[in-house]
Amino acid sequence: xxxxxxxxxxxxxxxxxxxxxxxxxxxxxxxxxxxxxxxxxxxxxxxxxxxxxxxxxxxxxxxxxxxxxxxxx
Numbered sequence: 583x584x585x586x587x588x589x590x591x592x593x594x595x596x597x598x599x600x601x602x603x604x605x606x607x608x609x610x611x612x613x614x615x616x617x618x619x620x621x622x623x624x625x626x627x628x629x630x631x632x633x634x635x636x637x638x639x640x641x642x643x644x645x646x647x648x649x650x651x652x653x654x655x
Contacts, residue, residue, distance in 0.1 A: 625633050
């Protein structure tokens with residue numbers, strides 16, 4: 583347990599040291615188009631079939647999780 587604490591502390595120090603050296607942008611770059619509207623247009627026109635298939639896949643996964651999580655009878 584002590585070894586894990588030492589390793590995780592060293593990793594935390596390394597990540598924080600790296601992040602201190604990275605310059606952060608001061609202001610956001612200007613956007614010429616409404617990004618939300620553009621994503622919606624692409625999802626509902628060009629990628630409508632994969633979007634709907636992903637929705638069905640997520641629904642099946644949710645139903646499977648509910649099936650396996652129910653108590654035994």
